[in-house]
Every structure is written in structure tokens, then in C-alpha cells.
Amino acid sequence: MIEVKSVTKTFADVTALTEMSCSIKKGSVYGLVGTNGAGKSTLLRLLSGVYTPDRGEITIDGEEVFENPSVKSRLFFLADVPYYIHQSTVMEMAKFYARFYESFRFERLQYLSTVFPIGLNAKFSSMSKGMQRQAMLMLALSCDPDYLLLDEAFDGLDPVIRTVVKKLLAESISEKNMTVIIASHNLRELEDLCDSVGLLHKGGILFDSDLDTLKSSIVKVQIAFADQSETVDFGGIELLKLTKQGSLYHLVVRGNRDEIIAGLQAMKPLFLEAISPTLEEVFIYELEVTGYDVEKILC
Amino acid sequence: MTSKKSCAKGTLKMFLWTLKKHYPIALIATALMAIVLPVYFYMTILKYDQLYQLQFKKYGSTVGSSFYNSQVFGSFIMGLIAVCVISIVMIVIYSTIIYGYMHSKKSVDVFHSLPVTRTQLFLGKYFGGLFFVLVPTALIFAVTYLIYRFFPNALNYLDMTMHRVGLGFVFFLLLEIAAYTFCVFFAVNAGTKFDTISTMLIISLGFPLLTILFNNFSFTNLFGYSYPTHISDYFSVSPILQATMIMTDSRWPMHVYWAVFTLVFFFLSLFLYKKRKSEVAGRQYAYPYLKYITKAILSIVAGMILGEIFTPVGQSGTMDIFCFIVGSAIAFSIAEIILSTGF
Numbered sequence: 001m002i003e004v005k006s007v008t009k010t011f012a013d014v015t016a017l018t019e020m021s022c023s024i025k026k027g028s029v030y031g032l033v034g035t036n037g038a039g040k041s042t043l044l045r046l047l048s049g050v051y052t053p054d055r056g057e058i059t060i061d062g063e064e065v066f067e068n069p070s071v072k073s074r075l076f077f078l079a080d081v082p083y084y085i086h087q088s089t090v091m092e093m094a095k096f097y098a099r100f101y102e103s104f105r106f107e108r109l110q111y112l113s114t115v116f117p118i119g120l121n122a123k124f125s126s127m128s129k130g131m132q133r134q135a136m137l138m139l140a141l142s143c144d145p146d147y148l149l150l151d152e153a154f155d156g157l158d159p160v161i162r163t164v165v166k167k168l169l170a171e172s173i174s175e176k177n178m179t180v181i182i183a184s185h186n187l188r189e190l191e192d193l194c195d196s197v198g199l200l201h202k203g204g205i206l207f208d209s210d211l212d213t214l215k216s217s218i219v220k221v222q223i224a225f226a227d228q229s230e231t232v233d234f235g236g237i238e239l240l241k242l243t244k245q246g247s248l249y250h251l252v253v254r255g256n257r258d259e260i261i262a263g264l265q266a267m268k269p270l271f272l273e274a275i276s277p278t279l280e281e282v283f284i285y286e287l288e289v290t291g292y293d294v295e296k297i298l299c
Numbered sequence: 300m301t302s303k304k305s306c307a308k309g310t311l312k313m314f315l316w317t318l319k320k321h322y323p324i325a326l327i328a329t330a331l332m333a334i335v336l337p338v339y340f341y342m343t344i345l346k347y348d349q350l351y352q353l354q355f356k357k358y359g360s361t362v363g364s365s366f367y368n369s370q371v372f373g374s375f376i377m378g379l380i381a382v383c384v385i386s387i388v389m390i391v392i393y394s395t396i397i398y399g400y401m402h403s404k405k406s407v408d409v410f411h412s413l414p415v416t417r418t419q420l421f422l423g424k425y426f427g428g429l430f431f432v433l434v435p436t437a438l439i440f441a442v443t444y445l446i447y448r449f450f451p452n453a454l455n456y457l458d459m460t461m462h463r464v465g466l467g468f469v470f471f472l473l474l475e476i477a478a479y480t481f482c483v484f485f486a487v488n489a490g491t492k493f494d495t496i497s498t499m500l501i502i503s504l505g506f507p508l509l510t511i512l513f514n515n516f517s518f519t520n521l522f523g524y525s526y527p528t529h530i531s532d533y534f535s536v537s538p539i540l541q542a543t544m545i546m547t548d549s550r551w552p553m554h555v556y557w558a559v560f561t562l563v564f565f566f567l568s569l570f571l572y573k574k575r576k577s578e579v580a581g582r583q584y585a586y587p588y589l590k591y592i593t594k595a596i597l598s599i600v601a602g603m604i605l606g607e608i609f610t611p612v613g614q615s616g617t618m619d620i621f622c623f624i625v626g627s628a629i630a631f632s633i634a635e636i637i638l639s640t641g642f
Contacts, residue, residue, distance in 0.1 A: 045412075045577070048412040049412060050407065050408055050577050051576070051577055051578060067417065069416060072413065072414040072415075073414035075412075076412075077408065077412040079408040079409075081404075083403075083406050083408060083409045085320065099315070100312060100413045100414055100415065101414065
């Protein structure tokens with residue numbers, strides 16, 4: 001389990017994280033979303049022991065991360081801009097990591113080289129940005145870490161490879177209860193992979209929730225009534241948003257889906273449709289409720 | 300016990316990795332040194348030995364042996380100087396490339412997230428670099444000694460005892476360690492490779508120059524002032540320059556001085572390395588004090604040089620000081636522009 005307690009990190013005159021706290025359960029896939037400069041990469045660097053917090057504490061399974069090789073040997077950090085040793089091949093980088101990660105498995109790398117279209121003798125310098133990222137993902141998965149920290153993991157990957165990566169991550173999670181933290185500015189990429197999501201903004205977590213609970217707690221409803229002359233009273237439900245287009249009402253409602261539908265059915269509508277919102281929509285509604293200008297936070 | 304063992308293990312991993320990564324450049328340097336000293340020395344002995352034997356057979360005299368001696372001795376000294384220069388250049392290169400990862404955000408992300416501590420990282424890389432610095436030089440010296448020792452007539456040609464040469468070698472190895480540690484100190488302090496090299500060169504060359512110019516200035520303006528007696532006194536914080544003068548001054552107090560110097564800079568570098576924040580990668584200086592020292596040395600030295608150049612002959616005192624101030628101001632402005640822009 002990862003625990004971040006009141007962490008503050010400042011760079012010269014810029015405060016990247018302010019009194020930030022969150023906890024990430026073991027075996028989960030945690031999505032870190034937020035705009036550029038929100039503090040996502042800083043948090044990942046703090047979690048991987050690259051940075052040390054100015055204040056606060058970061059622990060993994062109860063142990064401090066910074067300057068702790070035993071904890072760091074169980075985690076792998078893949079930065080947003082991959083680094084490779086000059087003129088090195090995938091195999092040479094694998095040997096580099098194998099020297100430091102005792103859990104490195106060459107047979108896993110062999111398997112991954114059949115899954116990804118990259119040979120083990122391919123040079124990083126001759127690869128495209130997307131291929132370099134794939135190669136680094138191969139190395140990261142071969143290290144077989146308990147905690148995998150990915151910064152903009154899907155950046156530059158084509159849709160087929162994204163699906164492959166998601167599948168491989170899912171396999172690792174189910175096989176060895178690996179914890180994955182993915183930082184991204186794109187909510188849609190995380191939606192079908194993450195168990196829980198934290199929204200970072202200006203150095204703090206605005207919102208942190210289990211994805212299933214989050215998504216099932218909000219329902220989008222389209223509803224129309226036969227009698228359009230009367231004003232409809234939706235008093236019995238917790239409305240987050242209400243708009244009307246012609247005779248059709250668009251509602252965003254918080255609460256149990258079945259109970260909401262049952263309550264609205266009781267109003268004898270002419271037409272009723274309940275839709276599950278996307279993760280992006282859920283965030284927008286929740287943030288609007290808390291008074292944030294969503295346009296400025298999410299891209 | 301376990302902690303010490305795991306520390307040594309992490310250090311060894313980093314040490315071996317450093318050797319693996321940088322050995323090609325060390326091989327090239329060793330080959331270069333081999334050509335300029337033992338190979339050249341051997342060829343010279345061979346050539347003059349043949350000439351000497353021919354002369355002896357034909358005329359039965361040893362006339363001309365002093366000429367042969369001076370030729371062989373000259374080749375030995377030339378080779379020795381060339382080895383010193385190559386070693387010093389390599390020391391600057393090794394310290395810059397081995398610790399170069401600290402100057403890029405991408406590589407810092409990888410190295411500082413590895414399951415090794417900062418101490419293990421520093422020590423592994425330090426000893427890796429030291430291996431490249433010492434082993435090729437020691438090897439070259441050993442081969443040269445073997446040529447000297449086992450070549451039948453070599454003793455006739457060299458009028459210096461090997462004991463003195465041996466002491467010079469030992470002193471040079473010590474200076475190599477001092478120079479390497481000194482350069483590592485700058486690599487730890489700087490934010491980029493350019494700043495590493497520029498700072499180590501400015502301080503290494505600037506400080507002796509500053510001492511020499513200060514002595515000149517004092518000698519001209521202060522009644523009763525006398526120069527230091529030993530040239531080594533000028534190089535007291537410049538092991539890089541001192542290493543090029545191995546045969547001129549290898550007094551035993553100098554051994555102690557450089558050993559202490561090395562230890563101080565080693566522990567200072569380790570301390571600053573551990574304190575150094577990963578986020579300073581790519582910035583000009585990890586610790587700003589070095590920037591001020593560099594600019595101060597550069598400005599004062601340039602000011603003193605201009606003071607020396609533009610002061611009319613026969614005039615000193617006020618004119619010296621005026622030229623010094625103007626020169627320093629100009630040099631400071633130029634240093635400010637160059638150092639704040641970087642490359």
C-alpha cells in the first residue's frame with residue numbers, strides 16, 4: 001500500500017505539491033489525472049525516490065521510499081521521456097536493469113519481444129518515439145515490479161499497442177497483484193483500466209475516488225413527459241445538473257441508479273433513458289458541484 | 300554488518316556498470332599512452348643501442364655515448380610529459396562523463412530510481428573512474444620500468460636512478476587521484492557538462508594565475524615583499540597543473556598535502572552529492588556558491604592581466620589599481636553573460 005501524507009514539494013519559487021495526501025491500495029490501478037503542471041510527474045518522482053519531499057511522508061508498505069533500496073527494488077518508474085544509454089540496444093538496456101533489479105526476468109523479456117513488434121537487438125536511437133516507449137514498457141514489465149509507476153504511459157502508442165499494453169498490465173495485476181499508477185492528462189485513456197482515480201490540480205488532490213463507486217453514483221437521464229405545459233418537479237432526487245431541450249429534459253443525478261430510475265418511472269414519463277456517464281463527465285459534474293471552473297482544469 | 304554488506308554490493312554493481320560502460324574510451328587512452336611512452340622509449344633505446352654497438356665494434360671506443368644517453372633520456376622525458384598530459388585530459392573527460400548523468404533530467408530519473416542509495420551510486424562511479432585513471436597509468440609505468448630493467452644496455456643510457464623515477468611515479472599517481480577527486484567535486488557542484496568543464500578549468504588555471512599575478516602586483520607595490528620559493532606553491536589548489544610538474548617537486552610534505560587535499564575533496568564531494576537534489580539537473584549550478592567563486596576568480600585574474608598590460612612602464616600604484624578595476628569590471632560583465640547563458 002502506498003501512503004502519501006501531507007507532502008509538500010517546492011522547486012525554487014514554484015510549489016508543485018501542497019500538503020498532498022492520498023493512499024493507493026495494493027493490487028489496484030490508480031489513475032493520476034490533471035493538466036500539465038498539476039504535479040503528476042512530481043508525485044511519481046516522489047513515489048519512486050527520485051525526489052525527496054520538503055515536508056510530509058511517503059511510504060510503501062510502511063517503509064520510506066527515499067534512499068531505501070529494498071523498497072525501490074520492488075518498484076519501477078517509467079518517466080514521460082524515456083532514457084536509454086547512448087547507442088544501446090533493448091538487450092543492453094535489459095542487462096543494465098538486470099544488474100540492479102534482482103527480479104528481472106529475461107524469459108519474460110523474450111516473451112514480450114514476441115508480443116511487441118520490437119527485436120531485442122534493435123537500437124533505441126533508430127526507434128520512433130512510440131517504439132521507444134514500447135521497448136521501455138517491455139523492460140519495465142520484465143523487471144517484474146510490485147509497483148509500476150507510469151508517466152504518460154500511452155503517449156505515442158497506436159490503438160493496437162495500447163490494447164496490448166492494457167492486456168499485459170491486466171495480466172500482471174491478476175498474476176502477482178501488481179499495483180500500477182498511471183499519470184495522464186487524458187481521462188479517456190484511463191477509464192477502462194483504472195480502479196480508482198485521483199484528480200490533481202495546482203499541487204493538490206481535488207478528487208480521489210474508486211472508479212466503480214464514482215461512476216455508479218452518477219446517472220445521466222434523458223426524460224420527456226406527455227404534458228409539457230406543467231413545470232416538472234424533480235424534488236425527490238439529488239440533481240447535479242438540469243437542462244431542457246424542447247420537451248426533453250437532460251438530468252445528471254447523484255444516487256443509486258435503480259432507485260433513481262424507479263423514482264422517475266413513478267412520474268409516468270413518456271420517454272425515459274438512463275445512461276452511464278463517461279469518466280470525464282463524472283469528473284466535470286463533481287468538480288462543478290465543488291465550485292471549480294472545469295474548463296480550466298480539464299483539457 | 301548486513302547494511303555494510305548490502306552497501307558494498309550496491310557499490311560493486313555500480314562500479315562494474317561504470318567499467319562496462321566506459322571501458323572503450325579507457326582502452327583508447329591506454330593505447331595512446333602506450334605509444335607515447337613505452338613504445339617510443341623502446342624504439343629509441345633499440346635505435347641507439349644498435350648505433351652504439353656498431354660504433355663500439357668499429358672503433359672500439361665509447362665516444363658518443365653521452366649523445367646516445369641524452370637522446371634516450373630525452374625520449375623518456377618527452378614520453379613521460381605526454382603521458383601526464385593525456386592522463387590529465389582523460390581525468391577531465393572521465394569525471395565529466397561518469398557523473399554526466401546528473402546533468403540531464405532523463406538520466407537522473409533512471410539512476411535515482413534504481414534500487415541503490417546515493418552513497419552507493421557515488422562510490423561505484425567514483426571508484427570506476429579512479430580505476431580508469433590509475434590502472435592505465437600504472438600499467439604504462441610498469442611496462443616502461445620492465446623495458447628499462449631488462450634491456451641490456453638501458454642502464455648505460457639513463458643517468459637518473461630508477462629510485463627517483465619510481466618516487467616520481469608514485470607522486471604522479473597520488474596527483475592523479477587528487478586531480479580526479481577535484482574534478483569530481485566540480486561535476487557534483489555543476490548543473491551541466493559545460494559548467495563542469497568551464498568551472499574546473501577556470502579554477503584550476505585561474506587560481507595559479509591569480510597567485511602569480513598577485514605576487515607580481517605585491518612585489519611591485521609592497522616594499523619588502525618576496526616571491527614564494529617553490530613553484531608548487533602556486534599550484535596549491537590545482538592538482539591538474541601540479542600533475543604536469545611531477546619531476547620538479549616531489550618533496551614528502553607535498554605527498555601529505557595532496558593526500559589530505561584528496562581526502563577533503565572526496566568527503567566534501569560525497570556530502571554534496573548526497574545533499575544534491577535531483578531536480579537541479581540541467582540547471583547551471585547545483586550549488587550557487589561555485590558560480591560566485593568562478594566569476595570572482597575570472598574577474599580578478601582578467602583585471603590583473605589588464606592591469607599588467609595597460610600600466611605604462613615605470614608607473615605603478617594608482618594606475619595599476621585603476622586598470623585592475625576597469626579590467627575586472629569588463630571581465631565580470633563578460634563572465635556574467637557567458638555563465639548565465641551557458642551552452
